Amino acid sequence: MNFMDRFKISLLPFSALVFGIFALMLLVYFTNSAEIFSREGIKIYTTNIWLASEEPEKEFYGVLAAIYGSVFTSVIAILIALPISIAYSIFVVDFAPKKIKEWLTIATDIMAGLPTIIYGIWGVFVLVPFLKTYVMEPLYNNLSFIPLFSYPPVSGYSYLSAGVLLGIMVTPFATAVIREAYKMVPFTYREAIFALGATKYEATKVIIGYIKPAIIAGMILAFGRAIGETVAVSLVIGNTFNISPSLFAPGYTISSLIANQFGNAFIYEYMVSALFAAGLSLFFIGLAINLLAFYFLRRWEESGSRL
Amino acid sequence: MAVDYNIDARLIKEKIFIALVILLSILAIVPLFHILFSVFYNGLPVLLKGGINFLTGTLPPPGEELGGIGPALVGTFVLVFLSSLIGLPIALIAGIYAAEYPTSFLGRATKLLLQIMMEFPTILVGLFVMQILVIPLGTYSAIAGAFALAIIMMPYVAVTTEEALREIPSTYREAAFSLGFSRAQVVFKVLVKIAKRGILTGVLIGLAKVAGETAPLLFTAGGSTRIYFAGIDEPIGAIPLLIYQLIQQPYENYHQIAWGASLVLMLIFLAIFIPLRLKLREVRL
Numbered sequence: 240m241n242f243m244d245r246f247k248i249s250l251l252p253f254s255a256l257v258f259g260i261f262a263l264m265l266l267v268y269f270t271n272s273a274e275i276f277s278r279e280g281i282k283i284y285t286t287n288i289w290l291a292s293e294e295p296e297k298e299f300y301g302v303l304a305a306i307y308g309s310v311f312t313s314v315i316a317i318l319i320a321l322p323i324s325i326a327y328s329i330f331v332v333d334f335a336p337k338k339i340k341e342w343l344t345i346a347t348d349i350m351a352g353l354p355t356i357i358y359g360i361w362g363v364f365v366l367v368p369f370l371k372t373y374v375m376e377p378l379y380n381n382l383s384f385i386p387l388f389s390y391p392p393v394s395g396y397s398y399l400s401a402g403v404l405l406g407i408m409v410t411p412f413a414t415a416v417i418r419e420a421y422k423m424v425p426f427t428y429r430e431a432i433f434a435l436g437a438t439k440y441e442a443t444k445v446i447i448g449y450i451k452p453a454i455i456a457g458m459i460l461a462f463g464r465a466i467g468e469t470v471a472v473s474l475v476i477g478n479t480f481n482i483s484p485s486l487f488a489p490g491y492t493i494s495s496l497i498a499n500q501f502g503n504a505f506i507y508e509y510m511v512s513a514l515f516a517a518g519l520s521l522f523f524i525g526l527a528i529n530l531l532a533f534y535f536l537r538r539w540e541e542s543g544s545r546l
Numbered sequence: 547m548a549v550d551y552n553i554d555a556r557l558i559k560e561k562i563f564i565a566l567v568i569l570l571s572i573l574a575i576v577p578l579f580h581i582l583f584s585v586f587y588n589g590l591p592v593l594l595k596g597g598i599n600f601l602t603g604t605l606p607p608p609g610e611e612l613g614g615i616g617p618a619l620v621g622t623f624v625l626v627f628l629s630s631l632i633g634l635p636i637a638l639i640a641g642i643y644a645a646e647y648p649t650s651f652l653g654r655a656t657k658l659l660l661q662i663m664m665e666f667p668t669i670l671v672g673l674f675v676m677q678i679l680v681i682p683l684g685t686y687s688a689i690a691g692a693f694a695l696a697i698i699m700m701p702y703v704a705v706t707t708e709e710a711l712r713e714i715p716s717t718y719r720e721a722a723f724s725l726g727f728s729r730a731q732v733v734f735k736v737l738v739k740i741a742k743r744g745i746l747t748g749v750l751i752g753l754a755k756v757a758g759e760t761a762p763l764l765f766t767a768g769g770s771t772r773i774y775f776a777g778i779d780e781p782i783g784a785i786p787l788l789i790y791q792l793i794q795q796p797y798e799n800y801h802q803i804a805w806g807a808s809l810v811l812m813l814i815f816l817a818i819f820i821p822l823r824l825k826l827r828e829v830r831l
Binding site: 254258263327334343414474522530 | 556557559560563564566567568569570571573574575577578580581584585588635636639640642643644646647652653655656658659660661662663665666667668669670671673674676677678697700704728729730733751754755757758759760761764765786789790793794801804805808811812815816819820823824
């Protein structure tokens with residue numbers, strides 16, 4: 240065994256390096272946000288104040304609006320992605336003719352890999368004007384008494400625009416997970432269900448119920464992608480400190496806040512630290528979401544291996 | 547499931563269900579076609595009008611001609627090359643480690659960490675690299691951008707490498723060992739060669755991925771619109787970064803350049819991705 244271990248030891252530094260980079264990253268986030276934590280405590284996460292000032296005593300930062308915006312837009316995104324990705328999985332596996340099946344999968348793979356800035360430019364020049372004219376304005380004009388629609392859509396840059404764009408961007412990721420799980424359900428199950436005289440709808444309902452852990456995992460992964468996305472969102476969200484229940488209001492997300500403010504943060508005493516604290520919250524949200532998704536994926540895999 | 551014995555109601559439900567699935571499926575891929583269409587529709591005239599100068603020229607003053615995206619194009623290739631130099635060796639060996647020692651603690655932990663890093667918000671990597679490289683060096687630089695991209699590339703390459711190696715039937719490994727090879731020889735001379743295609747796929751996915759990244763470059767590469775390449779310790783451009791900056795400008799000709807640059811970026815991505823995807827069953831992004 241000894242000579243094998245030498246091989247193991249020679250590979251070790253490289254794996255250790257990956258861990259080292261990750262640990263260093265965590266360290267950098269902690270040390271850089273320490274300053275703002277000792278100054279403001281938990282208020283950095285619980286208030287919506289952004290006072291940048293030449294005089295350090297007057298500075299105060301609270302990133303609640305960005306956290307709110309991140310969650311709000313990501314929830315919109317998965318509400319869009321959930322029905323579409325399930326339907327698309329069903330369509331590809333059950334309905335589509337064999338010849339185009341492969342192409343339908345390639346189409347979503349391209350969507351998953353397409354540079355996000357291309358979604359960004361399309362979002363700014365195509366999606367936002369479309370949503371503003373055909374969705375926001377009619378809803379605002381007729382239903383503005385509902386809080387969800389209460390904000391006048393002046394520019395079109397809003398939670399809704401960001402949420403819809405994110406929904407389009409994360410649907411392929413959710414689809415990949417759900418489609419694989421849906422395909423894995425043994426054919427005998429389908430035969431058994433149809434043998435009971437079930438219609439397609441009823442059979443699908445049973446199978447969808449069966450792959451629920453995979454659907455949850457797909458949604459969590461999609462949520463993680465949505466919350467971490469930066470440039471496409473920062474181009475369409477409006478970049479305004481705002482906490483509004485209205486879909487049409489402009490806002491911020493954590494990542495778009497960092498993208499927008501970090502460039503000029505160095506002229507202020509505490510802003511860099513505040514942005515690192517915002518990054519740290521994203522760091523932990525990202526970590527928690529991924530671990531949760533792996534937990535559900537493993538549950539699905541285990542239930543699959545029992546077949 | 548509440549069983550409904552009314553046949554008509556069940557058939558109506560069935561029809562609605564099928565219609566809904568088809569409708570939602572169309573909704574799923576309409577954006578892709580609309581994006582492809584928009585980028586071609588807006589980008590192609592720019593590319594044709596600008597000609598070869600669009601690929602080689604520099605950014606014009608606001609409001610006038612078309613100029614070109616030369617520095618950004620050069621920058622993207624430099625950044626992808628440099629990040630491969632940094633990221634690929636580490637990623638390949640980390641992938642081999644996770645495949646060779648799947649039951650050891652570090653092997654399992656490496657795999658989990660790589661999967662987490664794959665899903666990680668890329669802006670956080672940019673912020674991190676700014677703090678450890680850009681601030682100490684005092685300037686945005688190609689090397690900082692390449693380092694950020696290398697961190698993003700690593701998990702894709704490593705995870706595909708690991709999966710490609712794990713797929714090899716154990717009989718090959720046993721046969722190699724029975725010839726008296728050491729473990730290093732078994733891995734590098736036999737297994738890596740068998741898994742060559744899978745590993746190459748991972749590398750190409752990694753390259754395609756980082757060529758299109760914007761967020762990690764915001765605070766690392768700095769961007770450059772007039773100078774092509776001034777050394778690895780100087781700021782450098784990148785196509786995605788250029789598009790991001792141009793969209794936010796109010797000038798019409800800058801928006802046109804942004805569309806043209808998007809078409810170039812999309813063609814680079816599709817040129818790597820489509821051949822890759824057609825040869826393979828499954829690609830993970």
